[in-house]
Amino acid sequence: MIAFAAAVFFLIVTPGPGVLSTAGVGAAFGGRAGVRYVIGLCIGTNIVALAVISGVAAVVLADPRIRTVLFVLSTGYLLYLAFRIATAGSRIAFIEAQHKPGIRDGLALQAVNPKAYAVNTVMFSGFAIGLGPVAEPVVKLLIMNAIWLPLHFLWLGLGVWLRSLDLAERTQRMINIAMAGSMLVVVGLALASLI
Template sequence: MLLSLLVASLLVMGSPGPSTISVTAVGAAFGLRRSIAYTSGLIAGTVLVLLAVATGMMAMLLALPRIAPVLLVASVGYILYLAVRIATAPPLATPDRSRDAPSFAGGLLLALANPKAYVAIAAVFAGSPLAPSVKIAVLSGMVVLIHAAWLAAGAAFARVLRDPVWSRRANLSLAAALVAATLYSVV
């Protein structure tokens, strides 16, 4: 049962989405060390999403007929906005130490607005017969590992993403994956 929870969380929660795509881009643009605050915000926000799903708070909010559509439209709109920003972003430049890396608050906000996180976590959480406390502990650990892996991937591919042709391909691919993941999670 534990192994199936780990595999499901890796496949569903670790697939490309707003949080994982953004942490990869930030890792590529700013490097590992300068991306820690943003990544920590993503992790904290995703764990808050996990707790909201686990306690039924999200289910209660979505049960309110006037709130659910507003939350959905706001989340999807924000994610589509991010997809356009990713698709039209210029190639990565040589790291500029004078530019501020994205903040903890930026990561936290993205994680809380991420519709894929709610859907993915709910699917994985509901699909396991383990005790809720065990699922929360395991999934919290997976959130940390998944974000750390995507951050490391971004930092590792920074040189490739500085090439204009490869950067354009990566940007378009990541934007398309972001839109697809969002549409899949809301349909």
């Protein structure tokens, strides 16, 4: 179980669309909007997990046309996000939006978030903890949520904290480039999985 919890921690804490957008919502709109957004992400993540556990995701993704459409949408979104971050200049720019994101926005992101499907597939198809076919997924869901929620609230807190800082332009630009690079690594890993 410790190996499972450690894997969950490292897979979730690394930058991906969910945590980067969470920090962005905190930076742009503050904590209250961020909490609503994290609730949507959490519901979405658990829906993805249930789709993986039940096999629905495997059935849907078995159709190459659907898999290709979802891959193009998610990769395009990640490339767009990386571009927006990298070209934001001297502002901290995790993600920009014209309205306060809420629960629906978090749900929508997780529906096309390739990292959510990848993490859940790895976690539920690997790391057998020997509790049986019903108890094991339930325990894994509880462990994942116990790690997932605090990590996303930490990223939200980071965004709220960055909102309050007056960083030098060069520092802000370096943060943007590092975030964009992280997003490109996610895209690269997704593309590599096709080979």
